[in-house]
Amino acid sequence: VSEGFEEATKVELVDVDGPVQRYRAEVHDGWDIGGNANGGYVLAIAGRAMAEAMDRPPLSVTAHYLAPAPAGPCEVVVTTVRRGGRLATCTAALVQGERPLIHVLGTFGEPTDGGLRHMEGVPPDLPPYEACISRADVVSAGNTDVPASGLMDRLAVRVRPGDLGFITGEPSGKAETAGWFAFVGEQPVDEIGLLFVADAMAPPVFNLGVTGWVPTVELTVHVRMRPAPGPLRCIFRTRFIEGGTLDEDGEIWDSAGNLVAQSRQLALAPRGA
Protein backbone atom coordinates (compact mmCIF):
# COMPACT_ATOMS: atom_id res chain seq x y z
CA VAL A 1 0.00 0.00 0.00
CA SER A 2 1.31 3.42 -0.98
CA GLU A 3 1.87 6.03 1.72
CA GLY A 4 -0.99 8.52 1.91
CA PHE A 5 -0.77 12.25 1.25
CA GLU A 6 -1.86 13.20 4.74
CA GLU A 7 0.85 11.05 6.32
CA ALA A 8 3.45 12.40 3.88
CA THR A 9 2.64 16.01 4.78
CA LYS A 10 2.26 15.54 8.53
CA VAL A 11 3.60 18.31 10.76
CA GLU A 12 4.22 18.33 14.50
CA LEU A 13 4.31 21.47 16.63
CA VAL A 14 7.52 21.56 18.64
CA ASP A 15 7.79 25.10 19.96
CA VAL A 16 5.79 28.32 20.37
CA ASP A 17 7.58 31.61 21.00
CA GLY A 18 5.35 34.69 20.70
CA PRO A 19 4.19 34.92 17.09
CA VAL A 20 6.53 32.10 15.97
CA GLN A 21 5.41 28.45 15.85
CA ARG A 22 7.95 25.79 14.87
CA TYR A 23 6.85 22.53 13.30
CA ARG A 24 8.88 19.38 12.68
CA ALA A 25 8.13 17.70 9.36
CA GLU A 26 9.77 15.57 6.72
CA VAL A 27 10.17 15.69 2.97
CA HIS A 28 9.23 12.07 2.33
CA ASP A 29 10.86 9.89 -0.23
CA GLY A 30 8.81 9.09 -3.32
CA TRP A 31 7.13 12.48 -3.81
CA ASP A 32 9.87 13.57 -6.15
CA ILE A 33 10.75 13.91 -9.78
CA GLY A 34 14.35 12.93 -10.37
CA GLY A 35 15.23 13.12 -6.67
CA ASN A 36 13.76 16.57 -5.95
CA ALA A 37 10.42 16.78 -4.19
CA ASN A 38 7.54 18.14 -6.24
CA GLY A 39 6.92 21.86 -5.63
CA GLY A 40 3.27 21.43 -4.74
CA TYR A 41 4.14 18.71 -2.26
CA VAL A 42 6.64 20.92 -0.43
CA LEU A 43 4.09 23.75 -0.44
CA ALA A 44 1.52 21.38 1.06
CA ILE A 45 3.83 20.59 4.00
CA ALA A 46 4.30 24.30 4.72
CA GLY A 47 0.60 24.98 4.07
CA ARG A 48 -0.45 22.33 6.57
CA ALA A 49 1.73 23.88 9.28
CA MET A 50 0.38 27.36 8.47
CA ALA A 51 -3.24 26.15 8.49
CA GLU A 52 -2.72 24.45 11.87
CA ALA A 53 -1.05 27.54 13.29
CA MET A 54 -3.84 29.81 11.99
CA ASP A 55 -6.54 27.22 12.81
CA ARG A 56 -8.30 27.70 9.45
CA PRO A 57 -7.89 26.49 5.88
CA PRO A 58 -5.83 28.32 3.22
CA LEU A 59 -7.50 31.00 1.13
CA SER A 60 -4.53 32.42 -0.79
CA VAL A 61 -1.03 31.03 -0.48
CA THR A 62 2.14 32.09 -2.34
CA ALA A 63 5.40 30.17 -2.27
CA HIS A 64 8.75 31.31 -3.61
CA TYR A 65 11.13 28.47 -4.43
CA LEU A 66 14.68 28.84 -3.22
CA ALA A 67 16.37 25.47 -3.61
CA PRO A 68 15.60 21.88 -4.71
CA ALA A 69 14.21 19.71 -1.92
CA PRO A 70 15.82 16.32 -1.32
CA ALA A 71 14.10 13.84 1.01
CA GLY A 72 14.84 14.28 4.70
CA PRO A 73 13.73 15.96 7.91
CA CYS A 74 12.76 19.61 7.74
CA GLU A 75 11.36 22.37 9.89
CA VAL A 76 8.52 24.79 9.13
CA VAL A 77 8.82 28.10 10.96
CA VAL A 78 5.43 29.84 10.92
CA THR A 79 5.25 33.50 11.93
CA THR A 80 1.89 35.16 12.50
CA VAL A 81 1.57 38.50 10.73
CA ARG A 82 -2.02 39.33 11.67
CA ARG A 83 -4.76 37.25 13.23
CA GLY A 84 -8.20 38.71 12.60
CA GLY A 85 -11.72 37.46 13.18
CA ARG A 86 -12.29 36.02 9.74
CA LEU A 87 -8.84 36.06 8.16
CA ALA A 88 -5.36 35.33 9.47
CA THR A 89 -2.10 36.02 7.66
CA CYS A 90 1.27 34.39 8.29
CA THR A 91 4.58 33.51 6.68
CA ALA A 92 6.40 30.20 6.70
CA ALA A 93 9.99 29.23 6.06
CA LEU A 94 10.55 25.58 5.22
CA VAL A 95 14.18 24.78 6.00
CA GLN A 96 16.42 21.71 5.95
CA GLY A 97 19.18 22.37 8.47
CA GLU A 98 20.28 25.92 7.66
CA ARG A 99 19.06 25.69 4.06
CA PRO A 100 15.77 27.44 3.19
CA LEU A 101 13.82 25.52 0.51
CA ILE A 102 10.70 27.67 0.17
CA HIS A 103 9.34 30.85 1.71
CA VAL A 104 5.58 31.20 1.90
CA LEU A 105 3.07 33.99 2.57
CA GLY A 106 -0.59 33.16 3.03
CA THR A 107 -3.96 34.28 4.26
CA PHE A 108 -6.20 31.70 5.86
CA GLY A 109 -9.95 31.65 6.41
CA GLU A 110 -13.14 29.73 5.64
CA PRO A 111 -14.97 30.41 2.39
CA THR A 112 -18.50 31.73 2.91
CA ASP A 113 -21.69 30.08 1.76
CA GLY A 114 -24.34 31.82 -0.27
CA GLY A 115 -23.78 35.35 -1.51
CA LEU A 116 -22.96 36.36 -5.03
CA ARG A 117 -22.05 33.67 -7.58
CA HIS A 118 -20.95 34.53 -11.12
CA MET A 119 -18.98 32.10 -13.27
CA GLU A 120 -17.45 33.06 -16.61
CA GLY A 121 -16.00 29.69 -17.42
CA VAL A 122 -16.81 26.00 -17.11
CA PRO A 123 -14.84 22.90 -16.13
CA PRO A 124 -12.54 21.58 -18.88
CA ASP A 125 -14.25 19.24 -21.29
CA LEU A 126 -12.55 15.88 -20.62
CA PRO A 127 -13.21 12.33 -21.76
CA PRO A 128 -14.37 10.09 -18.89
CA TYR A 129 -11.70 9.18 -16.31
CA GLU A 130 -11.32 5.66 -17.73
CA ALA A 131 -10.73 7.02 -21.24
CA CYS A 132 -7.90 9.29 -20.10
CA ILE A 133 -4.27 8.22 -19.92
CA SER A 134 -2.11 7.34 -16.95
CA ARG A 135 1.42 8.71 -17.18
CA ALA A 136 2.76 5.53 -15.61
CA ASP A 137 1.25 3.53 -18.50
CA VAL A 138 2.94 5.71 -21.12
CA VAL A 139 6.27 5.53 -19.35
CA SER A 140 6.13 1.78 -18.66
CA ALA A 141 5.26 1.11 -22.32
CA GLY A 142 8.99 1.73 -22.73
CA ASN A 143 9.06 3.92 -25.82
CA THR A 144 10.66 6.80 -23.96
CA ASP A 145 13.72 7.78 -21.98
CA VAL A 146 11.65 9.65 -19.39
CA PRO A 147 12.43 8.11 -15.98
CA ALA A 148 9.55 6.76 -13.95
CA SER A 149 8.82 9.26 -11.20
CA GLY A 150 8.25 8.27 -7.60
CA LEU A 151 5.32 10.60 -7.62
CA MET A 152 3.43 8.54 -10.16
CA ASP A 153 2.92 5.68 -7.66
CA ARG A 154 1.13 8.08 -5.31
CA LEU A 155 -1.30 9.46 -7.85
CA ALA A 156 -4.16 8.16 -9.94
CA VAL A 157 -3.94 11.07 -12.37
CA ARG A 158 -5.42 10.52 -15.84
CA VAL A 159 -4.45 12.94 -18.57
CA ARG A 160 -6.43 13.97 -21.64
CA PRO A 161 -5.40 11.87 -24.66
CA GLY A 162 -2.66 13.73 -26.55
CA ASP A 163 -1.47 15.85 -23.63
CA LEU A 164 1.24 13.35 -22.71
CA GLY A 165 2.50 13.30 -26.30
CA PHE A 166 5.66 15.09 -25.27
CA ILE A 167 6.82 11.92 -23.48
CA THR A 168 6.96 9.96 -26.72
CA GLY A 169 8.22 12.79 -28.91
CA GLU A 170 4.77 13.80 -30.15
CA PRO A 171 4.01 17.09 -28.34
CA SER A 172 0.50 18.37 -29.00
CA GLY A 173 1.73 21.81 -30.14
CA LYS A 174 -0.47 23.56 -27.59
CA ALA A 175 0.88 24.64 -24.17
CA GLU A 176 -1.93 22.97 -22.28
CA THR A 177 -2.25 19.95 -19.98
CA ALA A 178 -5.66 18.80 -18.80
CA GLY A 179 -6.85 15.78 -16.93
CA TRP A 180 -8.36 14.17 -13.86
CA PHE A 181 -6.56 14.39 -10.53
CA ALA A 182 -6.93 11.78 -7.80
CA PHE A 183 -4.72 10.25 -5.15
CA VAL A 184 -4.39 6.45 -5.23
CA GLY A 185 -6.90 4.65 -3.06
CA GLU A 186 -9.51 7.40 -3.38
CA GLN A 187 -7.97 9.44 -0.56
CA PRO A 188 -10.00 12.65 -0.30
CA VAL A 189 -8.51 15.95 -1.49
CA ASP A 190 -8.99 18.73 1.04
CA GLU A 191 -7.79 22.35 0.96
CA ILE A 192 -4.20 21.27 1.72
CA GLY A 193 -4.44 18.69 -1.04
CA LEU A 194 -5.37 21.45 -3.48
CA LEU A 195 -2.01 23.12 -2.83
CA PHE A 196 -0.45 19.94 -4.13
CA VAL A 197 -2.81 19.52 -7.10
CA ALA A 198 -1.83 23.00 -8.32
CA ASP A 199 1.61 21.69 -9.32
CA ALA A 200 0.96 17.98 -9.89
CA MET A 201 0.85 17.79 -13.67
CA ALA A 202 3.69 18.07 -16.19
CA PRO A 203 4.52 21.60 -17.37
CA PRO A 204 2.18 22.51 -20.26
CA VAL A 205 5.14 24.11 -22.04
CA PHE A 206 6.46 20.59 -22.78
CA ASN A 207 3.67 20.32 -25.36
CA LEU A 208 5.36 23.03 -27.41
CA GLY A 209 8.25 20.62 -27.91
CA VAL A 210 10.31 22.45 -25.33
CA THR A 211 12.32 20.23 -23.04
CA GLY A 212 14.41 20.85 -19.99
CA TRP A 213 14.02 22.08 -16.47
CA VAL A 214 11.21 24.60 -15.79
CA PRO A 215 12.03 25.82 -12.28
CA THR A 216 9.18 27.51 -10.47
CA VAL A 217 10.05 30.95 -9.12
CA GLU A 218 6.67 31.57 -7.51
CA LEU A 219 3.41 29.66 -7.17
CA THR A 220 0.16 31.16 -5.90
CA VAL A 221 -2.92 29.09 -5.13
CA HIS A 222 -6.35 30.56 -4.41
CA VAL A 223 -8.49 28.03 -2.61
CA ARG A 224 -12.09 28.85 -3.43
CA MET A 225 -13.92 25.93 -1.84
CA ARG A 226 -13.35 22.51 -0.25
CA PRO A 227 -13.74 19.91 -3.03
CA ALA A 228 -16.65 17.48 -3.17
CA PRO A 229 -15.53 13.82 -3.26
CA GLY A 230 -14.31 12.29 -6.53
CA PRO A 231 -11.63 13.00 -9.13
CA LEU A 232 -10.96 16.66 -9.91
CA ARG A 233 -10.99 18.14 -13.41
CA CYS A 234 -7.84 20.21 -13.96
CA ILE A 235 -6.45 22.35 -16.72
CA PHE A 236 -3.08 24.12 -16.84
CA ARG A 237 -2.02 26.54 -19.56
CA THR A 238 1.06 28.56 -20.42
CA ARG A 239 0.18 31.62 -22.47
CA PHE A 240 3.20 33.88 -22.47
CA ILE A 241 6.88 32.96 -22.72
CA GLU A 242 8.87 36.18 -22.76
CA GLY A 243 11.81 37.85 -21.03
CA GLY A 244 13.14 34.52 -19.78
CA THR A 245 10.01 33.60 -17.82
CA LEU A 246 6.66 31.94 -18.42
CA ASP A 247 3.30 31.88 -16.71
CA GLU A 248 1.27 28.79 -15.90
CA ASP A 249 -2.37 29.19 -14.97
CA GLY A 250 -4.43 26.39 -13.47
CA GLU A 251 -8.09 25.76 -12.77
CA ILE A 252 -9.25 22.90 -10.56
CA TRP A 253 -12.93 21.90 -10.58
CA ASP A 254 -14.70 19.33 -8.41
CA SER A 255 -17.36 16.73 -9.21
CA ALA A 256 -20.10 19.16 -8.13
CA GLY A 257 -19.07 21.65 -10.82
CA ASN A 258 -17.46 24.13 -8.44
CA LEU A 259 -14.17 25.87 -9.14
CA VAL A 260 -12.27 24.76 -6.06
CA ALA A 261 -8.93 26.40 -6.80
CA GLN A 262 -7.09 28.66 -9.21
CA SER A 263 -3.33 28.70 -9.48
CA ARG A 264 -0.71 30.73 -11.23
CA GLN A 265 3.01 30.31 -11.29
CA LEU A 266 5.95 32.17 -12.76
CA ALA A 267 8.73 29.86 -13.90
CA LEU A 268 12.06 30.31 -15.63
CA ALA A 269 11.69 29.45 -19.29
CA PRO A 270 13.84 26.69 -20.76
CA ARG A 271 16.44 28.07 -23.15
CA GLY A 272 14.84 26.79 -26.36
CA ALA A 273 13.04 24.02 -28.24
Add this chain to the structure above:
Amino acid sequence: VSEGFEEATKVELVDVDGPVQRYRAEVHDGWDIGGNANGGYVLAIAGRAMAEAMDRPPLSVTAHYLAPAPAGPCEVVVTTVRRGGRLATCTAALVQGERPLIHVLGTFGEPTDGGLRHMEGVPPDLPPYEACISRADVVSAGNTDVPASGLMDRLAVRVRPGDLGFITGEPSGKAETAGWFAFVGEQPVDEIGLLFVADAMAPPVFNLGVTGWVPTVELTVHVRMRPAPGPLRCIFRTRFIEGGTLDEDGEIWDSAGNLVAQSRQLALAPRGA
Protein backbone atom coordinates in the same frame (compact mmCIF):
# COMPACT_ATOMS: atom_id res chain seq x y z
CA VAL B 1 1.99 70.62 -10.94
CA SER B 2 0.95 67.31 -9.49
CA GLU B 3 3.40 65.37 -7.35
CA GLY B 4 5.14 62.61 -9.30
CA PHE B 5 4.91 58.90 -8.67
CA GLU B 6 8.61 58.52 -8.00
CA GLU B 7 8.54 61.24 -5.35
CA ALA B 8 5.39 59.77 -3.79
CA THR B 9 6.96 56.33 -3.43
CA LYS B 10 10.42 57.45 -2.30
CA VAL B 11 12.13 55.37 0.37
CA GLU B 12 15.16 56.14 2.49
CA LEU B 13 17.40 53.52 4.07
CA VAL B 14 17.76 54.22 7.79
CA ASP B 15 19.23 51.06 9.25
CA VAL B 16 20.88 47.75 8.28
CA ASP B 17 21.04 44.90 10.77
CA GLY B 18 22.14 41.58 9.26
CA PRO B 19 19.47 40.49 6.76
CA VAL B 20 17.10 43.31 7.84
CA GLN B 21 17.05 46.70 6.09
CA ARG B 22 14.74 49.40 7.42
CA TYR B 23 13.43 52.15 5.15
CA ARG B 24 11.62 55.34 6.07
CA ALA B 25 8.80 56.24 3.69
CA GLU B 26 5.46 58.01 3.63
CA VAL B 27 1.99 57.21 2.44
CA HIS B 28 1.40 60.50 0.62
CA ASP B 29 -1.88 62.33 0.57
CA GLY B 30 -3.79 62.25 -2.69
CA TRP B 31 -3.05 58.65 -3.73
CA ASP B 32 -6.23 57.47 -2.07
CA ILE B 33 -9.81 56.52 -2.76
CA GLY B 34 -12.05 57.80 0.00
CA GLY B 35 -9.14 58.45 2.38
CA ASN B 36 -7.43 55.07 2.05
CA ALA B 37 -4.36 54.80 -0.15
CA ASN B 38 -4.73 52.72 -3.28
CA GLY B 39 -3.47 49.15 -2.85
CA GLY B 40 -1.11 49.28 -5.80
CA TYR B 41 0.38 52.54 -4.52
CA VAL B 42 1.16 51.04 -1.11
CA LEU B 43 2.62 47.97 -2.82
CA ALA B 44 4.82 50.24 -4.94
CA ILE B 45 6.31 51.87 -1.81
CA ALA B 46 7.17 48.46 -0.38
CA GLY B 47 8.32 47.22 -3.79
CA ARG B 48 10.70 50.14 -4.19
CA ALA B 49 12.32 49.43 -0.82
CA MET B 50 12.61 45.73 -1.68
CA ALA B 51 14.11 46.48 -5.11
CA GLU B 52 16.66 48.84 -3.57
CA ALA B 53 17.56 46.31 -0.89
CA MET B 54 17.91 43.51 -3.48
CA ASP B 55 19.53 45.86 -6.02
CA ARG B 56 17.41 44.52 -8.91
CA PRO B 57 13.90 45.06 -10.27
CA PRO B 58 10.85 43.02 -9.20
CA LEU B 59 10.06 39.80 -11.04
CA SER B 60 7.21 38.42 -8.92
CA VAL B 61 5.74 40.26 -5.97
CA THR B 62 2.82 39.24 -3.74
CA ALA B 63 1.19 41.53 -1.19
CA HIS B 64 -1.36 40.56 1.45
CA TYR B 65 -3.49 43.46 2.65
CA LEU B 66 -3.96 43.75 6.39
CA ALA B 67 -5.46 47.19 7.08
CA PRO B 68 -6.52 50.35 5.23
CA ALA B 69 -3.68 52.84 4.73
CA PRO B 70 -4.26 56.46 5.77
CA ALA B 71 -1.73 59.11 4.72
CA GLY B 72 1.26 59.48 7.01
CA PRO B 73 4.81 58.33 7.71
CA CYS B 74 5.52 54.63 7.49
CA GLU B 75 8.39 52.19 7.67
CA VAL B 76 9.26 49.34 5.32
CA VAL B 77 11.16 46.51 6.99
CA VAL B 78 12.84 44.41 4.31
CA THR B 79 14.25 41.01 5.28
CA THR B 80 16.46 39.09 2.85
CA VAL B 81 15.43 35.46 2.48
CA ARG B 82 17.96 34.40 -0.15
CA ARG B 83 20.32 36.40 -2.33
CA GLY B 84 21.49 34.43 -5.36
CA GLY B 85 23.42 35.33 -8.47
CA ARG B 86 20.44 35.99 -10.72
CA LEU B 87 17.50 36.08 -8.31
CA ALA B 88 17.02 37.47 -4.81
CA THR B 89 14.04 36.84 -2.55
CA CYS B 90 12.91 38.96 0.39
CA THR B 91 9.90 39.90 2.49
CA ALA B 92 8.71 43.35 3.46
CA ALA B 93 6.41 44.60 6.19
CA LEU B 94 4.99 48.07 5.63
CA VAL B 95 3.97 49.43 9.02
CA GLN B 96 2.57 52.69 10.40
CA GLY B 97 3.64 52.85 14.03
CA GLU B 98 2.86 49.37 15.34
CA ARG B 99 0.18 48.76 12.71
CA PRO B 100 1.08 46.48 9.78
CA LEU B 101 -0.65 47.60 6.55
CA ILE B 102 0.69 45.07 4.07
CA HIS B 103 3.05 42.12 4.11
CA VAL B 104 4.93 41.35 0.92
CA LEU B 105 6.98 38.47 -0.48
CA GLY B 106 8.91 38.90 -3.70
CA THR B 107 11.65 37.66 -5.95
CA PHE B 108 13.76 40.21 -7.77
CA GLY B 109 15.90 39.89 -10.88
CA GLU B 110 16.42 41.22 -14.39
CA PRO B 111 14.45 39.72 -17.25
CA THR B 112 16.63 38.09 -19.90
CA ASP B 113 16.84 39.09 -23.53
CA GLY B 114 16.42 36.67 -26.40
CA GLY B 115 15.51 33.06 -25.75
CA LEU B 116 12.14 31.51 -26.30
CA ARG B 117 9.14 33.74 -27.09
CA HIS B 118 5.62 32.37 -27.43
CA MET B 119 2.55 34.56 -27.06
CA GLU B 120 -0.98 33.16 -26.90
CA GLY B 121 -2.76 36.46 -26.62
CA VAL B 122 -2.55 40.00 -27.92
CA PRO B 123 -2.94 43.46 -26.36
CA PRO B 124 -6.57 44.48 -25.72
CA ASP B 125 -8.22 46.08 -28.71
CA LEU B 126 -8.79 49.68 -27.56
CA PRO B 127 -9.92 52.85 -29.33
CA PRO B 128 -7.13 55.45 -29.59
CA TYR B 129 -6.14 57.14 -26.33
CA GLU B 130 -8.01 60.35 -27.27
CA ALA B 131 -11.22 58.41 -27.95
CA CYS B 132 -11.21 56.77 -24.53
CA ILE B 133 -12.78 58.29 -21.43
CA SER B 134 -11.21 60.00 -18.45
CA ARG B 135 -12.81 59.02 -15.16
CA ALA B 136 -12.40 62.58 -13.90
CA ASP B 137 -14.55 63.79 -16.82
CA VAL B 138 -17.36 61.37 -16.02
CA VAL B 139 -17.30 62.27 -12.35
CA SER B 140 -17.08 66.01 -12.91
CA ALA B 141 -20.02 65.85 -15.36
CA GLY B 142 -21.97 65.60 -12.12
CA ASN B 143 -24.46 62.88 -12.94
CA THR B 144 -23.17 60.64 -10.19
CA ASP B 145 -22.68 60.37 -6.45
CA VAL B 146 -19.23 58.84 -6.84
CA PRO B 147 -16.74 61.09 -5.03
CA ALA B 148 -13.84 62.49 -7.00
CA SER B 149 -10.79 60.53 -5.98
CA GLY B 150 -7.47 62.14 -5.14
CA LEU B 151 -5.87 59.51 -7.30
CA MET B 152 -7.52 60.81 -10.45
CA ASP B 153 -5.44 64.01 -10.39
CA ARG B 154 -2.26 61.92 -10.54
CA LEU B 155 -3.26 59.79 -13.49
CA ALA B 156 -3.99 60.31 -17.17
CA VAL B 157 -5.90 57.03 -17.43
CA ARG B 158 -8.38 56.71 -20.30
CA VAL B 159 -10.95 53.93 -20.11
CA ARG B 160 -12.66 52.08 -22.98
CA PRO B 161 -16.04 53.69 -23.73
CA GLY B 162 -18.71 51.84 -21.73
CA ASP B 163 -16.40 50.47 -19.03
CA LEU B 164 -17.11 53.43 -16.72
CA GLY B 165 -20.86 52.92 -17.13
CA PHE B 166 -21.14 51.76 -13.53
CA ILE B 167 -20.43 55.33 -12.38
CA THR B 168 -23.62 56.62 -14.00
CA GLY B 169 -25.78 53.60 -13.25
CA GLU B 170 -25.21 51.96 -16.63
CA PRO B 171 -22.88 49.02 -15.91
CA SER B 172 -21.73 47.21 -19.05
CA GLY B 173 -22.88 43.80 -17.76
CA LYS B 174 -19.43 42.31 -18.31
CA ALA B 175 -16.87 42.11 -15.47
CA GLU B 176 -14.15 43.75 -17.50
CA THR B 177 -12.33 47.10 -17.40
CA ALA B 178 -9.90 48.03 -20.14
CA GLY B 179 -8.06 51.20 -21.00
CA TRP B 180 -4.89 53.18 -21.35
CA PHE B 181 -2.70 53.83 -18.32
CA ALA B 182 -0.43 56.86 -18.02
CA PHE B 183 0.75 59.12 -15.25
CA VAL B 184 0.07 62.85 -15.71
CA GLY B 185 2.91 64.73 -17.39
CA GLU B 186 4.11 61.66 -19.29
CA GLN B 187 6.18 60.42 -16.34
CA PRO B 188 7.70 57.09 -17.42
CA VAL B 189 6.36 53.84 -15.96
CA ASP B 190 9.17 51.55 -14.78
CA GLU B 191 9.00 48.16 -13.06
CA ILE B 192 7.94 49.78 -9.76
CA GLY B 193 5.29 51.75 -11.63
CA LEU B 194 3.88 48.46 -12.95
CA LEU B 195 3.14 47.36 -9.37
CA PHE B 196 0.91 50.41 -9.15
CA VAL B 197 -0.71 49.96 -12.57
CA ALA B 198 -1.81 46.45 -11.54
CA ASP B 199 -4.39 47.95 -9.17
CA ALA B 200 -5.05 51.37 -10.69
CA MET B 201 -8.39 50.80 -12.41
CA ALA B 202 -11.85 50.40 -10.89
CA PRO B 203 -12.83 46.82 -9.96
CA PRO B 204 -14.24 45.10 -13.08
CA VAL B 205 -16.96 43.55 -10.90
CA PHE B 206 -18.62 46.98 -10.72
CA ASN B 207 -19.69 46.42 -14.33
CA LEU B 208 -21.94 43.58 -13.17
CA GLY B 209 -23.96 46.18 -11.29
CA VAL B 210 -22.38 45.14 -8.02
CA THR B 211 -21.52 47.99 -5.70
CA GLY B 212 -19.66 48.24 -2.44
CA TRP B 213 -16.23 47.68 -1.07
CA VAL B 214 -14.07 45.02 -2.79
CA PRO B 215 -11.17 44.62 -0.35
CA THR B 216 -8.09 42.98 -1.80
CA VAL B 217 -6.85 40.00 0.21
CA GLU B 218 -3.85 39.30 -1.99
CA LEU B 219 -2.32 40.83 -5.11
CA THR B 220 0.43 39.22 -7.17
CA VAL B 221 2.24 41.02 -9.98
CA HIS B 222 4.57 39.31 -12.43
CA VAL B 223 6.84 41.86 -14.07
CA ARG B 224 7.81 40.47 -17.44
CA MET B 225 9.68 43.38 -18.96
CA ARG B 226 10.43 47.10 -18.45
CA PRO B 227 7.83 49.03 -20.48
CA ALA B 228 8.70 51.01 -23.59
CA PRO B 229 7.67 54.71 -23.35
CA GLY B 230 4.05 55.70 -23.92
CA PRO B 231 0.64 54.84 -22.51
CA LEU B 232 0.09 51.20 -21.53
CA ARG B 233 -2.82 49.08 -22.74
CA CYS B 234 -4.46 47.33 -19.78
CA ILE B 235 -7.28 44.89 -19.29
CA PHE B 236 -8.66 43.56 -16.01
CA ARG B 237 -11.25 40.80 -15.73
CA THR B 238 -13.16 39.04 -12.97
CA ARG B 239 -14.20 35.55 -14.02
CA PHE B 240 -15.27 33.73 -10.90
CA ILE B 241 -17.25 35.02 -7.92
CA GLU B 242 -17.79 32.11 -5.55
CA GLY B 243 -17.38 31.17 -1.90
CA GLY B 244 -17.26 34.82 -0.84
CA THR B 245 -14.24 35.72 -2.97
CA LEU B 246 -13.47 36.81 -6.50
CA ASP B 247 -10.47 36.80 -8.79
CA GLU B 248 -9.22 39.72 -10.84
CA ASP B 249 -6.72 39.07 -13.61
CA GLY B 250 -4.81 41.83 -15.33
CA GLU B 251 -2.63 42.13 -18.40
CA ILE B 252 -0.50 45.21 -19.06
CA TRP B 253 1.00 45.73 -22.53
CA ASP B 254 3.40 48.43 -23.69
CA SER B 255 3.57 50.50 -26.89
CA ALA B 256 6.04 48.01 -28.42
CA GLY B 257 3.49 45.19 -28.13
CA ASN B 258 5.19 43.44 -25.23
CA LEU B 259 3.32 42.00 -22.27
CA VAL B 260 5.07 43.92 -19.50
CA ALA B 261 3.12 42.58 -16.52
CA GLN B 262 0.44 40.13 -15.47
CA SER B 263 -1.47 40.51 -12.24
CA ARG B 264 -3.95 38.49 -10.26
CA GLN B 265 -5.72 39.35 -7.06
CA LEU B 266 -8.10 37.61 -4.71
CA ALA B 267 -10.64 39.98 -3.17
CA LEU B 268 -13.60 39.60 -0.86
CA ALA B 269 -16.79 39.67 -2.90
CA PRO B 270 -19.38 42.34 -2.14
CA ARG B 271 -22.51 40.85 -0.59
CA GLY B 272 -24.79 41.24 -3.62
CA ALA B 273 -26.00 43.36 -6.50
